Amino acid sequence: MNQRIYLDYSATTPVKQEVLNEMLPYFTEKFGNPSSIHSFGREAKQAVDVARDRIAKAIGAKQEEIFFTGGGSEADNWAIKGIVYANKEKGNHIITTKIEHHAVLHTCEYLEKNGFEVTYLDVDQYGMIDIDQLKNAITDKTILITLMFANNEIGTIQPIKEIGALAKERKVYFHTDAVQAFGNVNINVNDLNIDMMSISAHKIYGPKGVGALYIRKGVKINALLHGGAQERRRRAGTENLPGIVGFGKAAELAMQNLDTHITHTASLRDRLVKGILDKVDFVKVNGHPIHRLPGNVNFAFEFIEGESLLLSLDMLGISGSSGSACTSGSLDPSHVLMAIGLTHEIAHGSLRLSIGDFTKEEDIDYVINELPKIVDRLRQMSPLYEKVKGGQK
Amino acid sequence: MNQRIYLDYSATTPVKQEVLNEMLPYFTEKFGNPSSIHSFGREAKQAVDVARDRIAKAIGAKQEEIFFTGGGSEADNWAIKGIVYANKEKGNHIITTKIEHHAVLHTCEYLEKNGFEVTYLDVDQYGMIDIDQLKNAITDKTILITLMFANNEIGTIQPIKEIGALAKERKVYFHTDAVQAFGNVNINVNDLNIDMMSISAHKIYGPKGVGALYIRKGVKINALLHGGAQERRRRAGTENLPGIVGFGKAAELAMQNLDTHITHTASLRDRLVKGILDKVDFVKVNGHPIHRLPGNVNFAFEFIEGESLLLSLDMLGISGSSGSACTSGSLDPSHVLMAIGLTHEIAHGSLRLSIGDFTKEEDIDYVINELPKIVDRLRQMSPLYEKVKGGQK
């Protein structure tokens, strides 16, 4: 393996050098605790404020509406548990979808065991919710709609503006997991009527282990982590100072580069899709054809299994991901692929290749050249392929 | 201000260069998501495993008993909420002390509002609990003792071995917040019969925003953060890879250097205490005279207030901390200083100077030279000092 081609930007991204450069002084020199009143503390506090401001600007929020967390999962847990426990006298009903990230889904399942009722909305073959189903699901017990902005597996972007408007009209809190959307889509929390929004640094070329929850002023929410007075008494724990600084810089860069980022990743995506569809039969592209993340490609190759596909790619230095059960260590293939109506068989053959700022055209061409050979090799080994050989199918 | 003398190591520490060096590749090159099966993912996973092993070794635990978190506060919240909700059919009683860190205290207060009963043990003038009071507090409803290893303000170290033995005998889970103790005291979780232990990287020259919870195999505990399958399905969220790597290195270094660290910090502490007591009247040293953290000094200066002391020191480049209400933004002075029986007046005049590996003898001498002048200046301004001037008191 002479080169490594990373096509798993949806899983995580490298930290950009400019981001790391901003972080570095905060490890060894400007290392103060932002809660301290001495000079080390004050310079730390100021750096946190700058980062908070950058993130607020990136989503059209006010500084004091941004709360740093230890990542996207913590933000999701906090938003959901925080809202439902703070508002449980109003109702016990939550609405979400079948294709949420596990941080939302497992939190909802946990709450179901603790007296809350959850409606899991269906999605169509493209992964889109049905706004009418959502409308009908709202009852006078509904306290929260938590509905992801863009899906991490198949890239489908939901009609967030319509959902936000509906939530506002029906006076239900609206949380969206925008971990995948942020940095790939222009987001203004006011235009979209979002009450809470989860974001995470490591998906936008910032560091792992830091995220944020946007909480609209006035939203009634409990703390998830109790303790010190950090984050305006809402999220305890010494701030991850370099992480926060890096997140702020990454968010700023993401906004500055948004257009070029989208153009770059979408054009490589289109090249990849076309290249593979031209060369391989019995393959499907998952997700919505138009309303989708620019860098996400999700193929379903029939007759073969995703992990063996990934391993074969990995031997050539190409890094991708799969919704196959074998890669997640669970018994079933991805809940997202099942929700869009794929059979088990086809869901197992899924391959997600996600493109980012460092992806080059030649990387894509290499994949277009190698992937069909791998698919063919695995199909030759597959007992499921026998039946269709020679085009009988 | 020509130099800066940092004496707030209990608040946070700088990241050591060796620690940062180990972290660096994991931001930009080896940046994979440890859950991914491709080469980037595998090298990330391996780095997490190495760190986990180092931390396990440092406390005499097994690798699979270490769970990474976003910091000490999260570890405390998780340990306490996780245990009491998982074991609520056994009882609803928690025992803790009046001098815990807010991450423990506010978590207990939150649980009190949710049907749990909490006993807050007293401490004596040195900050020590009374083991008999603890014994008597245990009822058949008691499910958890959460009792800090060493106090962050006054440095007192509790009789953890006795407490652990008692908890074991009475079959009550024992959690200890060792955020301040770890790296300053030799800890073996088996010798001490600890069931759960919170630690945090940024107190031991590692990065902020990463901590760990030790959970003894077999302990029944719920998750606090739901979602992905990370940390053996117990703590969701993409791992803070560079942070974890740094924590592992910092723990390894801390164990290697433990003896020199203790000798160095304790000797500077003794020098500082002696220097100040020789020159200043009406001052008390808080905490236990023997069972205490090596680098912690906590003075209570009569007739003056802590924030003005801190500000004056800060003008000279000296960074300390205080339990005064004015520095915490709360109405009352530190709950710890009140619990050891100080009057409000004296508690307000507290000054914590905490010494670390980078503290030099000349730093201490500078403080010994300057601090008495500051104390005197502030006393000259104080209406409380009038009465004792000329030694009438």
Next chain:
Amino acid sequence: MYSEKVMDHFMNPRNVGEIENADGVGQVGNVKCGDIMKMYLKIEDDVIVDVKFKTFGCGSAIATSSIATEMIKGKTIQDALKLTNRAVVEALDGLPAQKVHCSVLAEQAVKSALFDYAQKRNIVLEGLEDFKPDEDHHDHEEEHE
């Protein structure tokens, strides 16, 4: 955290000290909250000809005491009674939200000393009719969410 003005008045406080046989002495605050201000006035012909203070408290408590003494020195009693905590805050180029209570304390210290003066003279000062010297003026305006 603090403006340069605050730091200047904290590090170089004006009018620190006591006045023997002062015409009015006022003390406000309490040790519980960690701020006590004591103010001494020398008054001649309804004019504050000298003022001194002693303060136990945080940086802003000392700075607000200091600037308040400057703001009333040489003023008539009536002008001194017009001193508001807001004016003190402005004169210091602002105070952090949780420190605004110190400026209230400074205003009250002045009033308390003038009240003492009035009592000794057995007069009633306009604006101090309802003044209660022992009331706790210590109002921490905190942001609890």
Next chain:
Amino acid sequence: MYSEKVMDHFMNPRNVGEIENADGVGQVGNVKCGDIMKMYLKIEDDVIVDVKFKTFGCGSAIATSSIATEMIKGKTIQDALKLTNRAVVEALDGLPAQKVHCSVLAEQAVKSALFDYAQKRNIVLEGLEDFKPDEDHHDHEEEHE
């Protein structure tokens, strides 16, 4: 994650293919779980003279199939029936815990093909008396905590 041996058998699987007019054919696993193994045997005088497989599944499913064919090729039926999943795992220098079920599947694929052979011949093979070819041998040994 995987040993070199596993990766070798995954990337260069031995005995892939089909045998026309095979003496025994067995298929185990199901698409739901994502693993299907199909094994073909050519048997002469109680000896497995040729064996081929086709597998739909993850890397370890392919590797266990491959090594299992190597381990039984040239062996007598009785020796082949002694093949255990443990032997397969050892021959591959180990498998990750959550992949051990693939080795079970490989053992069962061999047994299933031999069972088919026995049925065609109308004989009963010692060790396969209770074998149920349609049973789900797919046992994910997962670590759920």
